[in-house]
Amino acid sequence: MADRKVRIATTSLAGCFGCHMSILDIDEALFDLLERVEFDRSPLTDIKHCGPCDLGIIEGGVCNAENVHVLKEFRRNCKVLVALGACAISGGIPAMRNNIPLRACFQEVYEYEPGTLGHHLPNDPELPLPFDKVHPINEVVHVDYFLPGCPPPAEAILRFVGDLLAGRTPAIDPHLLHYD
Amino acid sequence: MSAKTFLLDGQPVSFVDGQTIMDAALAAGVYIPHLCHLPGYRPQGSCKLCTVDIGGRRGAACTNAAVENVDVKCETQELNADRRSLLQMLFVEGNHFCPSCEKSGNCALQAVAYRVGMRDPHFPHFYPAHDMDASHPEVLLDRNRCILCELCVRASRDVDGKNVFAISGRGMRARLIVNASSGRLADTPLAAGDRAMTVCPTGALLTKRQGFSVPIGRRTYDLKPIGTTAPARETQHG
Ligand code: SF4
Ligand code: SF4
Numbered sequence: 001m002a003d004r005k006v007r008i009a010t011t012s013l014a015g016c017f018g019c020h021m022s023i024l025d026i027d028e029a030l031f032d033l034l035e036r037v038e039f040d041r042s043p044l045t046d047i048k049h050c051g052p053c054d055l056g057i058i059e060g061g062v063c064n065a066e067n068v069h070v071l072k073e074f075r076r077n078c079k080v081l082v083a084l085g086a087c088a089i090s091g092g093i094p095a096m097r098n099n100i101p102l103r104a105c106f107q108e109v110y111e112y113e114p115g116t117l118g119h120h121l122p123n124d125p126e127l128p129l130p131f132d133k134v135h136p137i138n139e140v141v142h143v144d145y146f147l148p149g150c151p152p153p154a155e156a157i158l159r160f161v162g163d164l165l166a167g168r169t170p171a172i173d174p175h176l177l178h179y180d
Numbered sequence: 181m182s183a184k185t186f187l188l189d190g191q192p193v194s195f196v197d198g199q200t201i202m203d204a205a206l207a208a209g210v211y212i213p214h215l216c217h218l219p220g221y222r223p224q225g226s227c228k229l230c231t232v233d234i235g236g237r238r239g240a241a242c243t244n245a246a247v248e249n250v251d252v253k254c255e256t257q258e259l260n261a262d263r264r265s266l267l268q269m270l271f272v273e274g275n276h277f278c279p280s281c282e283k284s285g286n287c288a289l290q291a292v293a294y295r296v297g298m299r300d301p302h303f304p305h306f307y308p309a310h311d312m313d314a315s316h317p318e319v320l321l322d323r324n325r326c327i328l329c330e331l332c333v334r335a336s337r338d339v340d341g342k343n344v345f346a347i348s349g350r351g352m353r354a355r356l357i358v359n360a361s362s363g364r365l366a367d368t369p370l371a372a373g374d375r376a377m378t379v380c381p382t383g384a385l386l387t388k389r390q391g392f393s394v395p396i397g398r399r400t401y402d403l404k405p406i407g408t409t410a411p412a413r414e415t416q417h418g
């Protein structure tokens with residue numbers, strides 16, 4: 001056990017990468033962490049698909065079909081799945097589009113906005129289909145733990161992951177619990 | 181000692197006849213979680229956050245009169261778990277995107293949720309599409325953050341004497357309306373300095389051009405988590 005490193009996968013769905021930046025904000029503690037963990041699929045590695053992992057960390061809500069595929073891949077492979085940040089937990093700021101018809105959003109950006117080339121909605125099958133609403137990830141898969149914040153503070157992430165590595169129920173210090 | 185007392189989580193709290201458990205507790209400087217109540221306002225009993233165990237029965241502290249020697253429990257794991265569920269319901273019923281809300285850090289709804297350790301909204305989000313009213317030159321009403329506590333209704337009617345607000349509609353469709361034939365805030369006598377504006381526990385009623393003026397770290401509940409200030413002098417939440 002002690003010689004096997006804990007495997008962690010991370011991803012950003014409809015996120016801004018801010019939660020990942022907050023992970024990196026643990027600064028030199030990252031070196032200690034890397035003594036104990038190794039990263040599977042993550043924006044920080046070159047691994048294309050999530051393999052069997054102990055821990056999956058998801059930033060961002062679900063806004064298109066590809067997000068669902070990735071999220072389900074993580075859920076299949078990760079023993080413990082964590083929703084990191086406001087977007088994964090409630091849809092976040094991107095979910096403010098939920099009350100605007102999707103077509104109206106797209107027309108505004110791709111047709112009406114001055115300077116847009118082509119003036120048509122992108123329709124290549126390569127592109128993932130957007131959903132009419134942005135959803136929190138727990139409306140798609142089961143989520144084991146939630147760590148709020150936009151983004152969650154580095155200190156909270158470090159403590160949270162540390163607890164999980166130690167087999168404890170992850171705690172959030174009251175002064176590090178915030179939604180903004 | 182002739183004063184009557186009841187026990188709140190084991191501590192004696194004195195009261196005068198007719199006083200509610202909530203008002204007696206706040207006057208004694210003891211916090212009971214609440215959103216729809218402010219001392220001096222007629223109790224409303226809609227948020228249910230103040231639900232306590234009153235001698236083995238549950239009831240709202242803001243509507244139940246204090247009774248001598250009764251054993252009231254407030255800070256139990258079970259009651260706080262129920263408070264968490266109530267808050268989760270309030271969060272998913274509205275669009276509470278705190279990261280962009282001007283009230284963040286000064287919001288009682290958010291602060292109580294921190295206090296009881298709400299980490300996730302648990303229930304599926306409604307993502308309602310209630311109307312916003314930006315017609316007034318000084319005031320913005322975003323109904324998607326309104327928790328129907330009716331504090332603005334009571335303040336405007338009973339303190340400001342303007343009767344600007346009311347609740348209309350049934351069940352899920354209940355919403356805050358504006359008493360003007362146009363239904364718009366611009367056509368009411370509401371002013372930014374009205375009491376109705378300062379009682380809103382959420383970011384539903386905001387004064388324009390004042391947002392984000394307090395640095396993070398110095399907002400109301402950054403400095404003192406809700407329930408840790410002296411509630412005896414409470415004129416807003418906290
Ligand atoms: S009203 Fe309060 S809980 Fe709602 S979004 Fe604003 S800060 Fe958050
Ligand atoms: S606008 Fe504010 S004070 Fe008025 S009912 Fe809604 S939440 Fe309460």
Ligand code: FES
Pocket residue numbers: 213214215216217224225226227228229230231240241242243
């Ligand atoms: S404060 Fe008692 S029900 Fe809201």
